[in-house]
Amino acid sequence: MAAVLISFKALAQRPSTGIWANVQLPLQLNNKWQIPADFNYRTLGNSVTVLQHLHRIGLRYNFTKNWSAAVGAAIAYTRTNFSKQNNEFAKEFRYWQEVNYKTALTNKLQTQVRIRTEERSFSATSTKASFHAFRYRIKPQLLQKFSEKWGLLAADEYMQQHTNNKWSFDQNRFILNGIYYFNKTSQLQAGYMWLRWPAHSSQHILTLSFLKTISLHAKQ
Template sequence: MKKNVFLFLFIAITMVGNAQTKTVTSDNQVWLGYLNQTRITDKWGIWADFHLRTKEDFFDNFSQSIARVGATYYLNDEAKLTAGYAYITNYPAEGHKNISQPEHRPWQQIQWHNKYPNVRLMQWFRLEEKFRRKILNDDELADGYNFNFKLRYNFFAQFPLSKKRFQPNTLSFVVNNEVHVNFGKKIVYNYFDQNRFFLGFAYHVNKHDNLQFGYMNLFQQLPAGNKYKSNNVARVFYFHNLDLRKNKTK
């Protein structure tokens, strides 16, 4: 009898969950980014990246800006550990229409590269601790912060489109996918946060720097659980890599 009751409750809960209307909204955005990695010694370097994102109709209002810095420890030339801090501004939106919402985000990351004649690969795992300021109403921030963790996995592949293979003034084809997962006490309905899938090109300015541009689809599950975003994004990032070592091994 107890088994039948539990089975009935399980079926009822499942039917209620499936009965919820799932809504998907879509916006057209532009994401601009500058990303710098500077190697100072064989073992140490610094990380800095800055982003500005529009809200809708490609050029209408801003949605978010990010300033992120970190210190990098090189395990070797292919693998490195980074820890740092990011400050995020979430510009006026639903729930805080007349004010911007600040966010503090410490982060830790392991990143590694694989280079082959016809492909370059990069992957990272990043852990973030998100402290987002509480909202009182459309016009006021409340005291305190909401907190949760976010885990990100990023896969990047680059294929040369020239026989010169990644040399200056050549193009390569880029495929990039990044998955975000939330966890923590405040996360109830959206453990899956978002997926960013990018297709585009990289123009190699020199042997180390490149300008990437193309299309990204941002698919995101919102905290309510039954609301999603599927945004079309024109993404333009400049990757700036410096090596300040006096005696370079490469």
């Protein structure tokens, strides 16, 4: 009986750590239009075992140097529990929309606020029926550049979700990343994220992100 209870607890308990890696490859069409695309791999604890992989694409329009908006779609596959022996993944398809505002406070300090909404559709699994949800996300951030090569990013993202006819807290992410700029179009970010879930559950996440802007015109 004790062994069975411990086994069920292991399946239900979220790991306290994880690794989130992503590659961002935005395609700059011209000064106004961009196709953002990112590919994400999130692990089960500190192992290389996948917990979720998520892929996103969209279309962004820059109204001014401060304001932009984007729409797009994403698909995600998430392991249905936290056991490495489990090979079932829940499929999620989502539409997303966002508005961004960014401004320079000084020559090297920039602030940005992103508001994103998502319409989420989850396919049925062996343990759960299909369902739909609406989520909104608010993410303010500060970006401090120390030199042409180094910078530091601090951000906090809060999320609320509506499902089963009620609103509830979804998650909160506090992010602190160091940035290395290879050049004006390529950068590498690495750092730490404290991820707060409902019911006082939290995770410590190692983050790694590579960004390469691809332009159709060399002068841009």
